[in-house]
Amino acid sequence: MSALALLDYASVFVFALTGALVASRAQLDIVGFVFIACITAVGGGTVRDVILDRPVFWVANPNFIIVASVAAFVVFFTAHLLESRYRTILWIDALALAVAVPAGVAAAVAMESVWPIILIMGVATGCFGGLMRDVVCNEVPLVLKQGELYVTCAFAGAGAAVVLLTLGQPLPLALIGCAAVTLALRVGSMAFGWRLPVYKSRPPRV
Amino acid sequence: MSALALLDYASVFVFALTGALVASRAQLDIVGFVFIACITAVGGGTVRDVILDRPVFWVANPNFIIVASVAAFVVFFTAHLLESRYRTILWIDALALAVAVPAGVAAAVAMESVWPIILIMGVATGCFGGLMRDVVCNEVPLVLKQGELYVTCAFAGAGAAVVLLTLGQPLPLALIGCAAVTLALRVGSMAFGWRLPVYKSRPPRV
Amino acid sequence: MSALALLDYASVFVFALTGALVASRAQLDIVGFVFIACITAVGGGTVRDVILDRPVFWVANPNFIIVASVAAFVVFFTAHLLESRYRTILWIDALALAVAVPAGVAAAVAMESVWPIILIMGVATGCFGGLMRDVVCNEVPLVLKQGELYVTCAFAGAGAAVVLLTLGQPLPLALIGCAAVTLALRVGSMAFGWRLPVYKSRPPRV
Known part of the structure; x- marks a missing residue:
């Protein structure tokens, strides 16, 4: 199996998993769990493939849908064991981001894209x-959560991959670096409050 | 004309019709009615065609846009006659779901897709x-309405089509079965409260 | 450079610019500004290109992403100088609409589309x-703002382009007419309250 x-x-x-956990907060039935899990799981990669004009990855190989459905079933029968579903979503989402960004990078590299496209595909897939x-x-979209790094982690991870590839490093190393940077920043942001300065308006917010 | x-x-x-009814609740003008009606009417099929990499159906044949616009005009001039627009939306939406799911199935079959893709295209188009x-x-998306079958109806309908096709039945019969199952479940859910067990968290909902 | x-x-x-201004209202960091600015800037054209099955314009030429990022930086460092960000968004958005609609029209003409598709691509891109x-x-989507022309301006502008092209006028003139009609109607709606009759329900709104 390729990287x-x-x-x-x-x-x-x-x-x-994160999609199914959000579905559990909306109290859907099992088919609703699978539906939201699938949208979440293949949404980023579908946008990536449509924009790059590649065959959509899960149409070419429907096993991905089965994997997402299994995750939905797992959550349906175990989510009540969690103490806080919201915090669990945050942490699993961080992990998901850290694998989805390199997945986007890898797809753009496979299309021999230039580096701005590699960067964007990493961020978009994530x-x-x-x-x-x-x-x-x-x-409220996690992407917009105030005072936490999110898009920034994806951006830094994809940027790390671009730098490593430009330095002539092999693709697997670049992907590992990408995942590590993304995960480290996101976890650091959640656990230790790392952040960039946000926009602060001087006059009262209108 | 093909099926x-x-x-x-x-x-x-x-x-x-449902899109224009929602536009009437938002008190838009006639162009707004046509805009929302068109998004609703061709949205599912557009996603289906883009993902399957077929030419988008209404670009190949703009008559579909004219049909959607006619529906918007009909609603613009008659919606005030309705007693409850919200209930009307629910019932017409059920009918729309019951024709859109077989439309998705038929498109996937025309592309000679494998059965999981047929299933997904039925659900997605619907x-x-x-x-x-x-x-x-x-x-609030109807798809997420608590305690009612929605995605489940689409899934069961598309599943019925897959079963009928697998049993060697002709396509038109499979599509009729698909529509019948989808409509029966959705109407049963609205009228008699049919539902699947939803996810219920044991600890207080967080 | 082509028109x-x-x-x-x-x-x-x-x-x-409008995307970054909305990001400033959500108090994001600079990467968040660039993210929202890019989605806003290339979203309409991306939908247009995917539906028309053309290569997505900013993948073929990533300079567009750089332009959008520059706009995000400009706003990040100057938005605090504005008196009302919301009113600024409205006015800049009107300008953006008036260039995006002819951009959509031009893309559809380049694909030798029939007139309903030209019309739709103008509205969709805008x-x-x-x-x-x-x-x-x-x-709340600007598109849905009650009692103001919005989609209607895009529709009238794209319609003007179609009429001019049908009358045998050259493309640049049709595009200028399109931009002028779109901008005039939108500004007239904001400044002087021009509007179409909206749907008004006779019975109490349900």
């Missing part, structure tokens, strides 16, 4: 699945 | 138009 | 970027 396929599987499974999940389920 | 084109026309017209309508108009 | 490329650049820059911005950022 890209492996990353896609991991990203699909982990994002599907962020769009969760964004669709939150928009469909009427949650 | 697929016929289903697409019916689905476009009926979904456009659910995404209404989902876009509700997201754009800031309504 | 289409020029319009695309202008539309990307101006829509990116409206979808701002719609994505508002949906992602949890703002």
Whole structure:
């Protein structure tokens, strides 16, 4: 199995877990769990593939849908064991981001894209699945959570991959670096409050 | 006219009615009615065609847009006659779902897709138009309405089609079975409260 | 540079300004500004290109992303100088609409589309970027703002282009007419309250 396929599987499974957890907060039935899990799991990669004009990855290989459905079933029968579903979503989502960003990078590299496209595909694949999940389920998008790094982690991770590739490092190393930077920043942001200065308006907010 | 084109026309017209009814709740002007009606009417099929990498059905044949616009005009001039627009939306939406799911199935079959893709295209074509309508108009998505079958009806309908096709039945019969199962479950859910067990958390909901 | 490329650049820059201004209301960091600016700036054109099955314009030429990022930086460092960010968004958005609609028209003409598709691509390119911005950022979509022309301006502008082209006028003139009609109607609506009759229900709104 190629590195890209492996990353896609991991990203699909982990994002599907977060989708199903959000579905559990909306008190859906099992089919609703699978539906939201699938949108979350394949949303980012679908946007990536449609924009790059590649065959959509889960149409070419429907096993991805089965993986996402399994994740939905797991959550349906175990989510009541969690103490805080919201905090669990945050942590699993961080993991999902850290595999989805390199998955986006790998797909763009496979298309021999220039580096701005590699960067964007990393960010888009990482962020769009969760964004669709939150928009469909009427949650405030995690992407917009104030005072936490999110898009920034995806951006830094994809940037690390671009730098490593430009330095002539092999693709697997670049992907590992990408995942590590993304995860480290996101976890640091959640655990230790790392952040960038946000925009602060001087006059009262209008 | 092929079965697929016929289903697409019916689905476009009926979904456009629901879109225009939602536009009437948002008190838009006639162009706004046509805009929301068109998004609702062609949204699901557009997602289906883009993902399957087929030419988008209404670009190949702009008559679909005219049909959706006619539906918007009909609603603009008659919606005030309705007693409850919200209940009317629910019932017409059920009808739209029951024609859009077989339309998705028929498109996937025309592409000689494997059965998981047929299933997904049925569900996606059925659910995404209404989902876009509700997201754009800031309504709580019908797809997520608690304690009612929705995605489940689409899934069961598409599943019925897959079973009938696998048993060697001809496509038109499979599509009729698909529509019948979808409509029966949705109407049963609205009228008699049929539902699947939903996820219920044991600890207090967080 | 072709008329289409020029319009695309202008539309990307101006829509990116509105996206970054909305990001400033959500108090994001600079990467968040760039993210929302890019979604707003290229969203409409991306939908247009995917539906028309053309290569997505900013993948073929990543300079568009750089332009959108520059706009995000400009806003990040100057938005505090504005008296009312909301009113500024409204006025810049009007300008963006007036360049995005002819950009959509030009793309459809370049594909030798029939007139209903030209009309739709004008409206979609004009409206979808701002719609994505508002949906992602949890703002009430401008498209739906009661009692103001919005989609109607895009529709009238695209319609003007179609009429001019049908009368045998050259493309640049049709695009200028399109921009002028769109801008005039939108500004007239904001400044002087021009509007179409909206749907008004006789019975109490349900």
